[in-house]
Amino acid sequence: MSAIASVAKKEFRAFFQSPIAYVFITLFLVLSLWIFFFLSNFFLVGQSTLRTLFDWIPITFLIFVPAVTMRMWAEEQKLGTAEILLTFPVRDWEVVLGKFLAGLAFLAVAILLTLPLAGTIAWLGNPDDGAVIAGYIGSLFVGATYLAIGLWVSSLTQNQIVAFLISIIICFVLYIVGIPVILASLPDWLVPFVANLSLGSHYDSMGRGVIDSRDILYYVSIIFFFLFLNVQTIASRRWS
Amino acid sequence: MIEVQNLTKTYGPTIAVDGISFQIPKGEVVGFLGPNGAGKTTTMRILTCYLPADSGAAQVAGYDTFTEPVEVRRRIGYLPESAPVYAELGIVEYLQFVAEIRGIPKSEREGRIAKAIERTALGPMIHKDIGQLSKGYRQRVGLAATLIHDPEVLVLDEPTTGLDPNQIIEIRQLIREIGREKTVILSTHILPEVEATCDRVLIINQGKIVASGTPAELTRAAEGKVVCRVGFRAEPAMVEPALRAAPGIEEILPLDTGTNGTCRYEISSKEQDVAERVFHLAVGNGWVLNELHTERLSLEQVFTQLTLGDK
Incomplete structure:
Protein backbone atom coordinates (compact mmCIF):
# COMPACT_ATOMS: atom_id res chain seq x y z
CA MET A 1 0.00 0.00 0.00
CA SER A 2 2.76 2.41 0.91
CA ALA A 3 4.44 1.59 -2.39
CA ILE A 4 1.40 2.85 -4.31
CA ALA A 5 1.29 5.98 -2.22
CA SER A 6 4.97 6.74 -2.63
CA VAL A 7 4.85 6.27 -6.41
CA ALA A 8 1.75 8.48 -6.55
CA LYS A 9 3.39 11.14 -4.43
CA LYS A 10 6.56 11.18 -6.48
CA GLU A 11 4.65 11.36 -9.76
CA PHE A 12 2.37 14.09 -8.50
CA ARG A 13 5.35 16.11 -7.40
CA ALA A 14 7.07 15.53 -10.72
CA PHE A 15 4.14 17.19 -12.50
CA PHE A 16 4.72 20.43 -10.70
CA GLN A 17 8.49 20.31 -11.05
CA SER A 18 8.20 21.02 -14.75
CA PRO A 19 6.58 24.12 -16.25
CA ILE A 20 4.53 21.94 -18.60
CA ALA A 21 1.99 21.23 -15.89
CA TYR A 22 1.32 24.92 -15.32
CA VAL A 23 1.07 25.57 -19.04
CA PHE A 24 -1.49 22.82 -19.49
CA ILE A 25 -3.58 23.82 -16.48
CA THR A 26 -3.61 27.39 -17.70
CA LEU A 27 -4.61 26.36 -21.20
CA PHE A 28 -7.32 24.12 -19.83
CA LEU A 29 -8.73 26.91 -17.67
CA VAL A 30 -8.60 29.52 -20.44
CA LEU A 31 -10.35 27.11 -22.77
CA SER A 32 -12.97 26.31 -20.14
CA LEU A 33 -13.61 29.99 -19.50
CA TRP A 34 -13.95 30.68 -23.18
CA ILE A 35 -16.40 27.82 -23.59
CA PHE A 36 -18.34 28.94 -20.53
CA PHE A 37 -18.64 32.63 -21.37
CA PHE A 38 -18.62 32.81 -25.15
CA LEU A 39 -19.37 29.47 -26.72
CA SER A 40 -22.46 29.07 -24.58
CA ASN A 41 -23.46 32.72 -25.03
CA PHE A 42 -23.66 32.89 -21.26
CA PHE A 43 -24.51 36.58 -21.21
CA LEU A 44 -27.24 36.26 -23.83
CA VAL A 45 -28.91 33.07 -22.68
CA GLY A 46 -29.09 34.21 -19.09
CA GLN A 47 -29.21 30.73 -17.55
CA SER A 48 -27.19 29.92 -14.47
CA THR A 49 -25.87 26.55 -15.63
CA LEU A 50 -22.51 24.90 -16.28
CA ARG A 51 -24.09 22.63 -18.87
CA THR A 52 -22.05 23.83 -21.84
CA LEU A 53 -18.83 23.58 -19.89
CA PHE A 54 -19.59 19.98 -18.96
CA ASP A 55 -20.75 19.18 -22.49
CA TRP A 56 -17.36 20.18 -23.76
CA ILE A 57 -15.34 18.37 -21.10
CA PRO A 58 -14.89 15.16 -23.16
CA ILE A 59 -13.45 17.31 -25.96
CA THR A 60 -11.17 19.53 -23.89
CA PHE A 61 -9.93 16.51 -21.92
CA LEU A 62 -9.17 14.83 -25.23
CA ILE A 63 -6.16 17.13 -25.51
CA PHE A 64 -5.52 17.88 -21.87
CA VAL A 65 -5.40 14.36 -20.42
CA PRO A 66 -3.09 12.76 -23.04
CA ALA A 67 -0.81 15.75 -22.52
CA VAL A 68 -0.67 14.83 -18.85
CA THR A 69 -0.11 11.10 -19.37
CA MET A 70 2.19 11.12 -22.38
CA ARG A 71 5.41 11.35 -20.41
CA MET A 72 4.44 9.16 -17.47
CA TRP A 73 5.86 5.92 -18.89
CA ALA A 74 7.46 7.04 -22.13
CA GLU A 75 10.04 9.17 -20.38
CA GLU A 76 10.86 6.51 -17.80
CA GLN A 77 11.49 4.07 -20.58
CA LYS A 78 13.55 6.50 -22.59
CA LEU A 79 15.75 7.57 -19.70
CA GLY A 80 15.99 4.09 -18.22
CA THR A 81 14.51 5.09 -14.87
CA ALA A 82 11.83 2.45 -15.40
CA GLU A 83 14.50 -0.13 -14.60
CA ILE A 84 15.07 1.54 -11.24
CA LEU A 85 11.38 1.88 -10.53
CA LEU A 86 10.60 -1.72 -11.42
CA THR A 87 13.46 -3.20 -9.40
CA PHE A 88 12.24 -1.68 -6.16
CA PRO A 89 10.53 -4.22 -3.94
CA VAL A 90 7.15 -3.45 -5.47
CA ARG A 91 4.82 -5.21 -7.85
CA ASP A 92 4.17 -3.90 -11.34
CA TRP A 93 0.50 -3.22 -10.60
CA GLU A 94 1.39 -1.08 -7.61
CA VAL A 95 3.50 1.16 -9.80
CA VAL A 96 0.79 1.40 -12.46
CA LEU A 97 -1.85 2.22 -9.87
CA GLY A 98 0.40 4.80 -8.23
CA LYS A 99 0.93 6.57 -11.52
CA PHE A 100 -2.78 6.47 -12.29
CA LEU A 101 -3.69 7.96 -8.92
CA ALA A 102 -1.12 10.73 -9.37
CA GLY A 103 -2.68 11.59 -12.73
CA LEU A 104 -6.12 11.53 -11.17
CA ALA A 105 -5.02 13.90 -8.42
CA PHE A 106 -3.55 16.26 -10.98
CA LEU A 107 -6.77 16.13 -12.97
CA ALA A 108 -8.78 16.80 -9.83
CA VAL A 109 -6.70 19.92 -9.21
CA ALA A 110 -7.44 21.15 -12.73
CA ILE A 111 -11.16 20.44 -12.34
CA LEU A 112 -11.32 22.07 -8.92
CA LEU A 113 -9.79 25.20 -10.38
CA THR A 114 -12.99 25.67 -12.40
CA LEU A 115 -14.97 25.92 -9.14
CA PRO A 116 -15.02 29.73 -9.29
CA LEU A 117 -17.29 29.30 -12.31
CA ALA A 118 -19.72 27.29 -10.20
CA GLY A 119 -19.45 30.06 -7.60
CA THR A 120 -20.19 32.65 -10.26
CA ILE A 121 -23.40 31.03 -11.41
CA ALA A 122 -24.48 30.41 -7.83
CA TRP A 123 -23.96 34.09 -7.14
CA LEU A 124 -25.69 35.27 -10.31
CA GLY A 125 -28.63 32.93 -10.22
CA ASN A 126 -30.02 29.78 -8.81
CA PRO A 127 -28.36 26.78 -10.46
CA ASP A 128 -29.42 23.16 -10.12
CA ASP A 129 -26.91 21.95 -7.53
CA GLY A 130 -27.49 18.30 -8.43
CA ALA A 131 -26.66 18.91 -12.07
CA VAL A 132 -23.48 20.77 -11.15
CA ILE A 133 -22.32 18.04 -8.76
CA ALA A 134 -23.18 15.29 -11.23
CA GLY A 135 -21.37 17.26 -13.91
CA TYR A 136 -18.21 17.42 -11.83
CA ILE A 137 -18.40 13.73 -10.99
CA GLY A 138 -18.95 12.90 -14.65
CA SER A 139 -15.98 15.05 -15.64
CA LEU A 140 -13.75 13.24 -13.20
CA PHE A 141 -14.84 9.85 -14.55
CA VAL A 142 -14.25 10.87 -18.16
CA GLY A 143 -10.88 12.24 -17.16
CA ALA A 144 -10.03 9.04 -15.30
CA THR A 145 -11.01 6.96 -18.33
CA TYR A 146 -8.83 9.00 -20.67
CA LEU A 147 -6.09 8.84 -18.06
CA ALA A 148 -6.12 5.03 -17.99
CA ILE A 149 -5.98 4.97 -21.79
CA GLY A 150 -3.23 7.58 -22.02
CA LEU A 151 -1.15 5.88 -19.35
CA TRP A 152 -1.35 2.57 -21.17
CA VAL A 153 -0.40 4.10 -24.51
CA SER A 154 2.51 5.85 -22.85
CA SER A 155 3.80 2.49 -21.68
CA LEU A 156 3.92 1.26 -25.27
CA THR A 157 6.49 3.76 -26.49
CA GLN A 158 9.51 5.81 -25.56
CA ASN A 159 8.26 8.76 -27.56
CA GLN A 160 6.01 11.24 -25.78
CA ILE A 161 4.61 12.77 -28.95
CA VAL A 162 3.63 9.38 -30.30
CA ALA A 163 2.01 8.58 -26.96
CA PHE A 164 0.15 11.90 -27.05
CA LEU A 165 -1.24 11.46 -30.56
CA ILE A 166 -2.21 7.80 -30.23
CA SER A 167 -3.92 8.48 -26.90
CA ILE A 168 -5.96 11.26 -28.48
CA ILE A 169 -7.00 8.95 -31.30
CA ILE A 170 -8.05 6.10 -29.01
CA CYS A 171 -9.91 8.42 -26.62
CA PHE A 172 -11.60 10.14 -29.54
CA VAL A 173 -12.74 6.84 -31.06
CA LEU A 174 -14.09 5.71 -27.70
CA TYR A 175 -15.95 8.97 -27.33
CA ILE A 176 -17.37 9.18 -30.83
CA VAL A 177 -18.19 5.55 -31.54
CA GLY A 178 -21.78 5.88 -30.36
CA ILE A 179 -22.92 8.59 -32.76
CA PRO A 180 -25.78 7.65 -35.11
CA VAL A 181 -23.72 7.86 -38.31
CA ILE A 182 -21.39 5.15 -37.10
CA LEU A 183 -24.09 3.02 -35.52
CA ALA A 184 -26.11 3.09 -38.74
CA SER A 185 -23.22 1.62 -40.70
CA LEU A 186 -22.76 -1.31 -38.36
CA PRO A 187 -24.46 -4.72 -38.58
CA ASP A 188 -27.51 -4.86 -36.32
CA TRP A 189 -26.14 -7.33 -33.80
CA LEU A 190 -23.19 -5.06 -33.09
CA VAL A 191 -25.21 -1.91 -32.52
CA PRO A 192 -26.20 -2.35 -28.85
CA PHE A 193 -22.67 -3.39 -27.94
CA VAL A 194 -21.00 -0.46 -29.68
CA ALA A 195 -23.59 2.00 -28.44
CA ASN A 196 -22.88 0.85 -24.91
CA LEU A 197 -19.17 1.06 -25.43
CA SER A 198 -19.38 4.68 -26.41
CA LEU A 199 -18.19 7.10 -23.79
CA GLY A 200 -20.31 9.85 -25.30
CA SER A 201 -23.65 8.26 -24.53
CA HIS A 202 -22.67 7.38 -20.96
CA TYR A 203 -21.43 10.89 -20.43
CA ASP A 204 -24.56 12.61 -21.66
CA SER A 205 -26.78 11.11 -19.00
CA MET A 206 -24.49 12.29 -16.26
CA GLY A 207 -24.48 15.75 -17.81
CA ARG A 208 -28.23 15.82 -17.30
CA GLY A 209 -27.67 15.32 -13.59
CA VAL A 210 -28.39 11.61 -13.51
CA ILE A 211 -25.87 9.42 -11.74
CA ASP A 212 -26.64 5.92 -12.91
CA SER A 213 -24.84 2.92 -11.43
CA ARG A 214 -24.58 1.47 -14.95
CA ASP A 215 -22.61 4.50 -16.09
CA ILE A 216 -20.33 4.26 -13.09
CA LEU A 217 -19.85 0.57 -13.79
CA TYR A 218 -19.01 1.43 -17.40
CA TYR A 219 -16.32 3.91 -16.45
CA VAL A 220 -14.85 1.68 -13.79
CA SER A 221 -14.67 -1.31 -16.16
CA ILE A 222 -13.00 0.71 -18.92
CA ILE A 223 -10.52 2.12 -16.42
CA PHE A 224 -9.72 -1.31 -15.03
CA PHE A 225 -9.40 -2.77 -18.51
CA PHE A 226 -6.76 -0.24 -19.56
CA LEU A 227 -4.92 -0.37 -16.25
CA PHE A 228 -4.84 -4.13 -16.67
CA LEU A 229 -3.41 -3.72 -20.18
CA ASN A 230 -0.87 -1.35 -18.70
CA VAL A 231 0.29 -3.89 -16.13
CA GLN A 232 0.52 -6.50 -18.88
CA THR A 233 2.57 -4.17 -21.08
CA ILE A 234 4.96 -3.47 -18.24
CA ALA A 235 5.20 -7.18 -17.53
CA SER A 236 5.70 -7.98 -21.21
CA ARG A 237 9.41 -7.22 -20.92
CA ARG A 238 9.52 -10.58 -19.19
CA TRP A 239 8.01 -12.50 -22.06
CA SER A 240 10.38 -13.66 -24.71
CA MET B 1 25.01 -15.06 -0.83
CA ALA B 222 47.01 -17.53 -18.70
CA GLU B 223 48.22 -20.49 -20.70
CA GLY B 224 50.68 -21.10 -17.89
CA LYS B 225 53.36 -19.17 -19.69
CA VAL B 226 56.03 -17.11 -18.05
CA VAL B 227 57.93 -14.56 -20.01
CA CYS B 228 61.38 -13.70 -18.80
CA ARG B 229 63.79 -11.07 -19.98
CA VAL B 230 67.49 -11.79 -19.42
CA GLY B 231 70.71 -10.02 -20.15
CA PHE B 232 74.26 -11.41 -19.97
CA ARG B 233 77.74 -10.09 -20.32
CA ALA B 234 78.92 -12.93 -22.48
CA GLU B 235 79.39 -13.94 -26.07
CA PRO B 236 76.03 -14.44 -27.80
CA ALA B 237 77.55 -17.25 -29.81
CA MET B 238 78.01 -19.18 -26.58
CA VAL B 239 74.86 -18.10 -24.77
CA GLU B 240 72.29 -18.77 -27.40
CA PRO B 241 72.98 -22.46 -28.02
CA ALA B 242 73.21 -23.06 -24.31
CA LEU B 243 69.83 -21.43 -23.73
CA ARG B 244 68.31 -23.43 -26.53
CA ALA B 245 69.64 -26.61 -25.05
CA ALA B 246 68.39 -25.82 -21.56
CA PRO B 247 65.34 -27.88 -20.55
CA GLY B 248 62.00 -26.16 -20.20
CA ILE B 249 62.78 -23.15 -22.34
CA GLU B 250 60.48 -22.96 -25.30
CA GLU B 251 61.18 -19.86 -27.22
CA ILE B 252 64.10 -17.52 -27.41
CA LEU B 253 63.84 -14.10 -28.90
CA PRO B 254 67.09 -12.14 -29.19
CA LEU B 255 66.50 -8.55 -28.24
CA ASP B 256 69.90 -7.05 -28.46
CA THR B 257 73.03 -9.03 -29.27
CA GLY B 258 76.71 -8.49 -29.67
CA THR B 259 77.27 -4.88 -28.76
CA ASN B 260 80.25 -4.60 -26.38
CA GLY B 261 80.02 -8.18 -25.33
CA THR B 262 76.51 -8.22 -23.96
CA CYS B 263 73.33 -9.81 -25.13
CA ARG B 264 69.66 -9.73 -24.13
CA TYR B 265 66.92 -12.25 -24.79
CA GLU B 266 63.28 -12.69 -24.13
CA ILE B 267 62.57 -16.28 -23.30
CA SER B 268 59.24 -17.88 -22.62
CA SER B 269 58.68 -21.06 -20.76
CA LYS B 270 55.98 -23.15 -19.19
CA GLU B 271 58.09 -23.59 -16.08
CA GLN B 272 57.27 -21.15 -13.32
CA ASP B 273 60.90 -21.17 -12.09
CA VAL B 274 62.45 -20.27 -15.42
CA ALA B 275 64.29 -17.35 -13.87
CA GLU B 276 66.07 -19.66 -11.44
CA ARG B 277 67.05 -22.02 -14.23
CA VAL B 278 68.53 -19.17 -16.19
CA PHE B 279 70.42 -18.05 -13.13
CA HIS B 280 71.93 -21.50 -12.56
CA LEU B 281 72.80 -21.75 -16.22
CA ALA B 282 74.61 -18.44 -16.05
CA VAL B 283 76.48 -19.38 -12.90
CA GLY B 284 77.44 -22.77 -14.33
CA ASN B 285 78.91 -21.17 -17.41
CA GLY B 286 80.51 -18.25 -15.64
CA TRP B 287 78.43 -15.59 -17.42
CA VAL B 288 77.66 -12.34 -15.75
CA LEU B 289 73.96 -11.86 -15.41
CA ASN B 290 73.04 -8.18 -15.65
CA GLU B 291 69.32 -8.38 -16.17
CA LEU B 292 66.70 -10.86 -15.07
CA HIS B 293 63.11 -9.86 -15.12
CA THR B 294 60.05 -12.09 -15.03
CA GLU B 295 56.98 -10.71 -16.70
CA ARG B 296 53.49 -11.90 -16.15
CA LEU B 297 50.88 -11.58 -18.81
CA SER B 298 48.74 -8.60 -17.91
CA LEU B 299 45.05 -9.03 -17.34
CA GLU B 300 44.60 -7.21 -20.57
CA GLN B 301 46.43 -9.90 -22.48
CA VAL B 302 44.46 -12.59 -20.68
CA PHE B 303 41.26 -10.86 -21.57
CA THR B 304 42.17 -10.53 -25.22
CA GLN B 305 43.22 -14.15 -25.40
CA LEU B 306 40.03 -15.37 -23.82
CA THR B 307 37.59 -13.17 -25.67
CA LEU B 308 39.18 -13.09 -29.09
CA GLY B 309 41.24 -16.27 -29.00
CA ASP B 310 38.63 -18.55 -30.49
CA LYS B 311 37.94 -16.42 -33.50
Missing part, protein backbone atom coordinates in the same frame (compact mmCIF):
# COMPACT_ATOMS: atom_id res chain seq x y z
CA ILE B 2 24.41 -15.36 -4.57
CA GLU B 3 23.97 -18.67 -6.30
CA VAL B 4 23.42 -19.02 -9.98
CA GLN B 5 22.89 -22.33 -11.72
CA ASN B 6 22.76 -22.85 -15.43
CA LEU B 7 21.18 -19.52 -16.20
CA THR B 8 20.08 -19.08 -19.80
CA LYS B 9 18.37 -16.15 -21.44
CA THR B 10 17.65 -15.59 -25.11
CA TYR B 11 16.27 -12.59 -26.92
CA GLY B 12 14.68 -14.08 -30.00
CA PRO B 13 17.46 -15.84 -31.87
CA THR B 14 20.33 -14.31 -29.90
CA ILE B 15 21.56 -16.07 -26.80
CA ALA B 16 22.43 -13.38 -24.28
CA VAL B 17 23.32 -15.64 -21.39
CA ASP B 18 24.27 -19.22 -22.10
CA GLY B 19 24.17 -21.60 -19.14
CA ILE B 20 26.06 -19.50 -16.62
CA SER B 21 26.74 -20.88 -13.15
CA PHE B 22 28.62 -19.19 -10.34
CA GLN B 23 28.58 -18.54 -6.63
CA ILE B 24 29.47 -15.44 -4.75
CA PRO B 25 30.08 -15.69 -1.03
CA LYS B 26 29.11 -12.94 1.37
CA GLY B 27 31.33 -9.90 1.44
CA GLU B 28 33.09 -10.47 -1.86
CA VAL B 29 33.52 -7.86 -4.57
CA VAL B 30 33.11 -9.59 -7.89
CA GLY B 31 33.67 -8.05 -11.28
CA PHE B 32 31.90 -9.15 -14.43
CA LEU B 33 34.37 -8.48 -17.15
CA GLY B 34 33.57 -8.82 -20.78
CA PRO B 35 33.21 -7.03 -24.06
CA ASN B 36 30.02 -5.14 -24.83
CA GLY B 37 27.13 -7.48 -25.47
CA ALA B 38 28.69 -10.34 -23.55
CA GLY B 39 25.67 -10.80 -21.29
CA LYS B 40 26.75 -8.85 -18.22
CA THR B 41 23.74 -6.55 -18.10
CA THR B 42 21.33 -9.39 -18.78
CA THR B 43 22.78 -11.42 -15.92
CA MET B 44 22.39 -8.44 -13.61
CA ARG B 45 18.84 -7.87 -14.73
CA ILE B 46 18.02 -11.46 -13.92
CA LEU B 47 19.60 -11.15 -10.47
CA THR B 48 17.59 -7.99 -9.76
CA CYS B 49 14.40 -9.65 -11.02
CA TYR B 50 13.94 -7.13 -13.79
CA LEU B 51 13.94 -9.95 -16.31
CA PRO B 52 13.34 -13.64 -15.74
CA ALA B 53 15.71 -16.27 -17.07
CA ASP B 54 14.49 -18.73 -19.66
CA SER B 55 15.94 -21.59 -17.68
CA GLY B 56 18.19 -22.15 -14.73
CA ALA B 57 17.88 -20.63 -11.30
CA ALA B 58 19.34 -17.77 -9.35
CA GLN B 59 19.16 -17.21 -5.61
CA VAL B 60 20.06 -14.07 -3.80
CA ALA B 61 20.38 -14.18 -0.02
CA GLY B 62 18.49 -17.45 -0.03
CA TYR B 63 15.52 -16.20 -2.04
CA ASP B 64 14.73 -17.33 -5.54
CA THR B 65 14.66 -14.55 -8.11
CA PHE B 66 11.79 -16.11 -9.97
CA THR B 67 9.42 -17.07 -7.18
CA GLU B 68 10.22 -14.38 -4.60
CA PRO B 69 11.25 -11.31 -6.57
CA VAL B 70 10.07 -8.80 -3.97
CA GLU B 71 12.13 -10.45 -1.23
CA VAL B 72 15.18 -10.51 -3.48
CA ARG B 73 14.78 -6.86 -4.44
CA ARG B 74 14.49 -5.87 -0.80
CA ARG B 75 18.02 -7.14 -0.29
CA ILE B 76 19.59 -5.68 -3.40
CA GLY B 77 20.69 -2.18 -4.26
CA TYR B 78 20.78 -1.89 -8.04
CA LEU B 79 22.39 0.79 -10.14
CA PRO B 80 21.43 0.18 -13.77
CA GLU B 81 23.73 0.98 -16.65
CA SER B 82 24.44 4.69 -17.19
CA ALA B 83 22.84 5.44 -13.81
CA PRO B 84 19.46 6.78 -14.89
CA VAL B 85 17.99 9.39 -12.54
CA TYR B 86 14.87 11.46 -12.17
CA ALA B 87 16.28 14.76 -13.36
CA GLU B 88 13.31 16.81 -12.16
CA LEU B 89 13.64 15.82 -8.52
CA GLY B 90 15.99 17.27 -5.92
CA ILE B 91 18.61 14.99 -4.39
CA VAL B 92 16.98 14.77 -0.99
CA GLU B 93 13.55 14.51 -2.56
CA TYR B 94 14.69 11.56 -4.67
CA LEU B 95 16.37 9.80 -1.76
CA GLN B 96 13.23 10.36 0.29
CA PHE B 97 11.18 8.71 -2.43
CA VAL B 98 13.55 5.75 -2.54
CA ALA B 99 13.46 5.40 1.26
CA GLU B 100 9.69 5.56 1.20
CA ILE B 101 9.11 3.06 -1.58
CA ARG B 102 11.55 0.70 0.13
CA GLY B 103 9.37 0.85 3.20
CA ILE B 104 11.87 2.39 5.59
CA PRO B 105 9.98 3.67 8.65
CA LYS B 106 9.52 7.40 8.77
CA SER B 107 11.57 7.83 11.92
CA GLU B 108 14.63 6.24 10.33
CA ARG B 109 14.45 7.91 6.94
CA GLU B 110 16.23 11.09 7.76
CA GLY B 111 19.18 9.33 9.36
CA ARG B 112 19.52 6.86 6.48
CA ILE B 113 19.41 9.62 3.90
CA ALA B 114 21.99 11.67 5.78
CA LYS B 115 24.26 8.64 5.99
CA ALA B 116 23.93 7.85 2.29
CA ILE B 117 24.68 11.47 1.40
CA GLU B 118 27.70 11.45 3.66
CA ARG B 119 29.10 8.22 2.24
CA THR B 120 28.81 9.43 -1.32
CA ALA B 121 30.09 12.92 -0.45
CA LEU B 122 27.04 14.61 -1.93
CA GLY B 123 26.94 17.20 0.83
CA PRO B 124 27.94 20.28 -1.17
CA MET B 125 25.31 19.59 -3.86
CA ILE B 126 22.46 18.86 -1.54
CA HIS B 127 20.20 21.73 -2.60
CA LYS B 128 20.39 21.08 -6.32
CA ASP B 129 18.04 19.26 -8.61
CA ILE B 130 19.51 16.06 -9.98
CA GLY B 131 19.19 17.46 -13.49
CA GLN B 132 21.65 20.22 -12.65
CA LEU B 133 24.38 17.84 -11.53
CA SER B 134 27.40 16.70 -13.48
CA LYS B 135 27.59 13.10 -14.60
CA GLY B 136 29.85 12.16 -11.73
CA TYR B 137 27.49 13.53 -9.13
CA ARG B 138 24.50 11.88 -10.78
CA GLN B 139 26.32 8.60 -10.53
CA ARG B 140 26.81 9.27 -6.84
CA VAL B 141 23.15 10.04 -6.40
CA GLY B 142 22.39 6.69 -8.01
CA LEU B 143 24.86 5.03 -5.70
CA ALA B 144 23.45 6.83 -2.66
CA ALA B 145 20.00 5.54 -3.60
CA THR B 146 21.29 1.97 -3.68
CA LEU B 147 22.69 2.34 -0.16
CA ILE B 148 19.63 3.78 1.58
CA HIS B 149 18.14 0.50 2.72
CA ASP B 150 21.52 -0.93 3.73
CA PRO B 151 21.25 -3.84 1.29
CA GLU B 152 23.20 -7.06 1.62
CA VAL B 153 24.01 -7.11 -2.06
CA LEU B 154 24.93 -4.30 -4.42
CA VAL B 155 24.61 -4.75 -8.15
CA LEU B 156 26.34 -2.01 -10.11
CA ASP B 157 26.19 -2.04 -13.88
CA GLU B 158 29.19 -0.19 -15.27
CA PRO B 159 29.37 2.26 -12.38
CA THR B 160 32.23 4.30 -13.83
CA THR B 161 31.33 4.80 -17.48
CA GLY B 162 31.27 8.39 -18.55
CA LEU B 163 33.26 9.69 -15.61
CA ASP B 164 36.53 11.59 -15.73
CA PRO B 165 39.67 9.94 -14.31
CA ASN B 166 39.39 11.66 -10.93
CA GLN B 167 35.78 10.71 -10.53
CA ILE B 168 36.59 7.15 -11.54
CA ILE B 169 39.17 6.91 -8.79
CA GLU B 170 36.69 8.31 -6.26
CA ILE B 171 33.92 5.93 -7.25
CA ARG B 172 36.32 2.99 -7.14
CA GLN B 173 37.42 3.93 -3.67
CA LEU B 174 33.82 4.17 -2.64
CA ILE B 175 33.08 0.73 -4.06
CA ARG B 176 36.10 -0.71 -2.27
CA GLU B 177 34.88 0.81 0.96
CA ILE B 178 31.36 -0.49 0.52
CA GLY B 179 32.78 -3.86 -0.42
CA ARG B 180 34.22 -4.29 3.04
CA GLU B 181 30.77 -4.97 4.46
CA LYS B 182 28.64 -5.95 1.49
CA THR B 183 28.59 -8.32 -1.40
CA VAL B 184 29.15 -6.32 -4.55
CA ILE B 185 28.77 -7.32 -8.17
CA LEU B 186 29.95 -4.81 -10.68
CA SER B 187 30.32 -5.05 -14.40
CA THR B 188 32.83 -3.31 -16.53
CA HIS B 189 34.79 -3.60 -19.69
CA ILE B 190 37.62 -1.54 -18.25
CA LEU B 191 40.38 -3.86 -17.14
CA PRO B 192 42.22 -1.76 -14.59
CA GLU B 193 38.90 -1.35 -12.86
CA VAL B 194 38.65 -4.98 -11.84
CA GLU B 195 42.26 -5.02 -10.77
CA ALA B 196 41.58 -1.97 -8.64
CA THR B 197 38.31 -2.99 -7.05
CA CYS B 198 37.54 -6.68 -7.25
CA ASP B 199 38.40 -9.70 -5.16
CA ARG B 200 37.38 -11.96 -7.97
CA VAL B 201 36.75 -11.67 -11.66
CA LEU B 202 34.35 -13.52 -13.91
CA ILE B 203 35.26 -13.06 -17.52
CA ILE B 204 32.16 -13.38 -19.62
CA ASN B 205 32.15 -13.73 -23.36
CA GLN B 206 29.22 -14.50 -25.63
CA GLY B 207 27.04 -15.43 -22.70
CA LYS B 208 29.49 -17.86 -21.14
CA ILE B 209 31.92 -17.61 -18.27
CA VAL B 210 35.29 -18.18 -19.87
CA ALA B 211 37.43 -17.68 -16.80
CA SER B 212 37.13 -16.90 -13.13
CA GLY B 213 39.53 -16.25 -10.30
CA THR B 214 41.34 -13.45 -8.56
CA PRO B 215 42.95 -10.97 -10.93
CA ALA B 216 46.36 -12.38 -9.98
CA GLU B 217 45.30 -15.98 -10.52
CA LEU B 218 43.90 -15.23 -13.90
CA THR B 219 47.04 -13.55 -15.05
CA ARG B 220 49.20 -16.37 -13.77
CA ALA B 221 47.03 -19.02 -15.26
